[in-house]
Amino acid sequence: MSKPTASRSVSSFADLPELYAELIATPDFEASFGDPLPLTIMERGEEPAEYDMPEPIAAQAECGGIIASIFDLFTDTRLEALAPEVAWGMVNSLHFVAGKLERREDQLADNIRDMARRLEPGEVFMKELEDNQLECQSVAEQREAIEAMRDYAAAMYRTCSGRPWSPARGSRASQVTTASQISALDFLRVRAEKRRDRYDPQGPIVVVSGPQKWHDVRIIWNRLDQIRARIPRMMLVTTGQRLGVDVIAAAWAAQRGVHLVTYGIYGRGASAGFKRNREIAALMPVEAILCEGSGIQQALYELFNPQNGHRVPTHVFLASEQASDIPIKRRRRVIPA
Structure with a gap:
């Protein structure tokens, strides 16, 4: 009984x-x-x-x-x-x-x-x-x-x-959360100093970058799930934007418990974004997802696929490949189940 x-x-x-x-x-x-x-x-x-x-x-x-x-x-x-x-x-x-x-x-x-x-x-x-x-x-x-x-x-x-909470600046790291969101400035400083382990998550790096206007959530989530199935200890790096592809990737990281490093643009001038791209490439990522956007994404693609040197397997999605945009009025959740 x-x-x-x-x-x-x-x-x-x-x-x-x-x-x-x-x-x-x-x-x-x-x-x-x-x-x-x-x-x-x-x-x-x-x-x-x-x-x-x-x-x-x-x-x-x-x-x-x-x-x-x-x-x-x-x-x-x-x-x-x-x-x-x-x-x-x-x-x-x-x-x-x-x-x-x-x-x-x-x-x-x-x-x-x-x-x-x-x-x-x-x-x-x-x-x-x-x-x-x-x-x-x-x-x-x-x-x-x-x-x-x-x-x-x-x-x-x-x-x-329906979207992850992110601090306006700095990092969100703790012993409790399953997915930390680390600012690139903290990540690089602590990686050099070896001061606090929780600000220096370890694992193969996967990069995601795309425009601020992007509505197809599933195409990105599905590809990230496929990558994570092959690289379970992966760490996600985005270009730190608060809209579009980066937010979609951040929501996936929060849902899946994957460490996230937000690599925003630090500095002024037209060259700041391209300098950020070179610093991301210097992290030696093992894979990347790039969605059609501006010259920033084009420059990243060229860095990841040089004629000689370190090549990064890159998944490219064109804007025309997105599924039809579904009106979101009154829709409370925007992340896939």
């Missing part, structure tokens, strides 16, 4: 968000809140004290609920078109706080390394070292919790808007 499964009754609709979050709560999310230090330092200069972390299930439910509520409130009203912009700002506020905590954590870690090199006898020095260590650990706990909340809110944003 099979053992009966435990069930939880729902007394009202108000209980549904909490129940849903409880059912889908991930171990990684809970780990970011679980097993905190016995003592923590809330702010610099304060004495260590005992504080509990928020309940992970409640944190997950509230973060998802905030984003979903914005879309529910604005749907079928004059504000519907603004829902993605407002919800993006909600996620970005968590991202901003996580960034501040990360910078503070790095500063404290540097202080600890300096003190460890000049280790001095005496109670005052040892007390200062211990306080720095506890504060650094406390800030790391706060950062991991805020990053977990940000990533869950970003996942809800993608579900409601």
Whole structure:
């Protein structure tokens, strides 16, 4: 006789968000809140004290609920078109706080390394070292919790808007998310410094580039799925645009849990885009997808297929090969199942 499964009754609709979050709560999310230090330092200069972390299930439910509520409130009203912009700002506020905590954590870690090199006898020095260590650990706990909340809110944003959440600048990396979106500036700096592993994802690089006006999602997703079947540890590099082909590829990376490096244009002048192309080619990609666009894509194709030197297998899609454009009015999801 099979053992009966435990069930939880729902007394009202108000209980549904909490129940849903409880059912889908991930171990990684809970780990970011679980097993905190016995003592923590809330702010610099304060004495260590005992504080509990928020309940992970409640944190997950509230973060998802905030984003979903914005879309529910604005749907079928004059504000519907603004829902993605407002919800993006909600996620970005968590991202901003996580960034501040990360910078503070790095500063404290540097202080600890300096003190460890000049280790001095005496109670005052040892007390200062211990306080720095506890504060650094406390800030790391706060950062991991805020990053977990940000990533869950970003996942809800993608579900409601049909496109992945991306920071306006910088990177989104954490121990919780299955797919990190790394800015090329962070990626190159950390690859040179070997400072933080989570900013230096490893794996064969596949490049995607195309115009900002491109409507055929499936032609790109299908080809990326084929490449990933052959290269399961692939890392995706895009040219960092916020519309069109790059956004379609970013949505695929978020859905499939593939690391993404957004390689935007850094610098001014007409040559900045072509300089970016040369830097992408220097990453030695193993495969590429190029969609018909401007001279930027043409220049990339020539770099990937030189007469002599390193050749990159390149899949080229012409604009005329796209499936018919389907009107998207009132359509909430734009990514394929």
